Amino acid sequence: MKYTLGCIGSGNMGSALMRAARRVLPGSALAVTDVNQEKARQLADELGANLCGSNEEVVTYSDFVLLAVKPQVLPQVLGDIAFSCKDRSLRHGSVCLVSVVAGWTIQKIEETLKKAAEAPLPEKPFSTDTVSGPHVAPIAAEFPNVSWNQPIIRLMPNTPALINQGMIAVTANSHVSAEQLATLEGYLQGAGTLDRIEERYFDAVTALSGSGPAYVYLFIEALADGGVRAGLPREKALQYAAQTVLGSAAMVLETGQHPGQLKDAVCSPAGTTIEALSVLESRAFRGTVMAAVDAAFQRARQLG
Numbered sequence: 425m426k427y428t429l430g431c432i433g434s435g436n437m438g439s440a441l442m443r444a445a446r447r448v449l450p451g452s453a454l455a456v457t458d459v460n461q462e463k464a465r466q467l468a469d470e471l472g473a474n475l476c477g478s479n480e481e482v483v484t485y486s487d488f489v490l491l492a493v494k495p496q497v498l499p500q501v502l503g504d505i506a507f508s509c510k511d512r513s514l515r516h517g518s519v520c521l522v523s524v525v526a527g528w529t530i531q532k533i534e535e536t537l538k539k540a541a542e543a544p545l546p547e548k549p550f551s552t553d554t555v556s557g558p559h560v561a562p563i564a565a566e567f568p569n570v571s572w573n574q575p576i577i578r579l580m581p582n583t584p585a586l587i588n589q590g591m592i593a594v595t596a597n598s599h600v601s602a603e604q605l606a607t608l609e610g611y612l613q614g615a616g617t618l619d620r621i622e623e624r625y626f627d628a629v630t631a632l633s634g635s636g637p638a639y640v641y642l643f644i645e646a647l648a649d650g651g652v653r654a655g656l657p658r659e660k661a662l663q664y665a666a667q668t669v670l671g672s673a674a675m676v677l678e679t680g681q682h683p684g685q686l687k688d689a690v691c692s693p694a695g696t697t698i699e700a701l702s703v704l705e706s707r708a709f710r711g712t713v714m715a716a717v718d719a720a721f722q723r724a725r726q727l728g
Contacts, residue, residue, distance in 0.1 A: 428453035429611060430486030432479050432501055434460070434467040437524050438492025440585040444615035446471045457482050459497075483508040483519050488577075488608055491523040491533075495727060498525050499536060506540035513572035520575040520604055526630055527727025530576045530597045530623060537574060575599040577608060580629045581615065583637050590616030591633045595623040631720035639716060644669055 429445050431438045434456055442454060451472025457479060458464035468475040476482045483489055483505045493501055512519045523533060577600055580593040592615060596605050609618050621629065644665045651661030675686055691698040704710075 425485050427455040427474060427482070427486040429488045429490070430455040430457075430476070430482035431490040431492055432457055432482055432505075433490070433492035434458040434464045435492060436583065436586060437581055438490055439467055440590070441490060441492070441524070441579075441581065441612055441615055442467065442471060442473070444585070444588065444613070445611045446473075447614040448611055455482050455486055479504040480508045484512065486519060488520045488522055488604075488611075491521055491525055493525065495525050495527050498523075498528055498533075502533065502536045503540040503543075506537050506543075509537060509574055510541045510570075510572050513574065514570065518573065518575050518599070520577060520600060520608070522577045522579060522608060524579045524581060526580070526634065527724060528578075529626075530578050530595070533576055533578075534574055534597070538571070573599040575601075575604060577605065578623060578626065579612075580626055580634050582634050585615040588614055588616060592616055592618045593626060593629045593633065594618050594620045595626065627721055627724040630724040631717045634724075635717075635720045639713065640669065 428449055429442070431442050431454075438456075442456065445454060452474070454471055454473035455476050456464045456468050456471075456473055457476040458467075461475070461477075465475050467473070476485075479501055489505075491498065491501060509519060509521070521533070523530075575597065577594065577596040581590045582592075584590045585592065592612070594605070594609065605620075612618060644662075647665035647668070648658070648661040651664060652658055656664070672686075675681075676683055679686070687701075691701065
């Protein structure tokens with residue numbers, strides 16, 4: 425049994441990326457598992473994918489494995505899969521791990537994984553009660569002092585990936601081949617825009633793009649509230665606010681013009697727009713947004 429892409433975790437982000445992959449891969453090539461097996465079963469049924477009974481099983485049989493769990497859960501997951509990762513490397517080719525876990529650097533994942541692989545082998549390291557039957561005895565346990573090279577790709581997506589409009593930062597360690605990286609990007613392109621960037625920028629990406637949708641939602645809500653205050657019905661105010669933000673973002677991306685230029689084009693002398701902007705500037709609108717991104721950046725660094 426062989427899977428192209430497996431996923432540990434069936435929350436919003438893992439599900440979004442797996443749905444994107446389903447556009448280019450058959451369900452039979454996908455596998456999912458979760459500590460909440462009922463939740464994993466629902467996703468597997470939706471995608472026509474395979475339901476795995478353990479984290480180890482996903483790693484043992486997949487070419488790529490998404491790690492889509494909460495940061496505080498990742499140490500346990502890495503402990504579960506450490507022997508499987510090492511075994512794959514020593515036996516028949518490495519599995520490529522793909523992490524979407526905030527705050528966890530590639531180096532931290534590697535170190536945690538390899539430390540777990542040095543621990544004594546559990547009495548029952550692999551579940552035998554799975555759809556694929558018993559696992560092969562791990563050769564990794566026979567060579568506890570042998571190191572291995574673990575390919576790891578790190579992603580930082582944001583929630584618009586749920587509607588195929590995500591902004592997804594991509595980086596990888598030196599053990600990931602150019603072909604592997606391009607292949608994964610091909611699987612996930614349906615989730616939105618993928619951009620390769622050095623990992624040292626990931627905390628900044630987290631603060632800007634990962635957390636950014638929340639800032640934009642807050643602005644849309646405030647913009648709509650302003651419309652309601654001016655007399656628009658709530659439904660109309662929200663529609664106009666959301667479409668205005670969507671259209672303005674498209675203008676930045678499609679025209680290539682600096683936002684300052686586009687802003688100036690809207691401002692007529694002594695008009696309504698410049699009057700509104702004077703209020704925003706007097707209340708440190710730009711400075712407040714910059715400070716918010718910086719606060720998120722500092723928190724991202726703490727998580728790492």
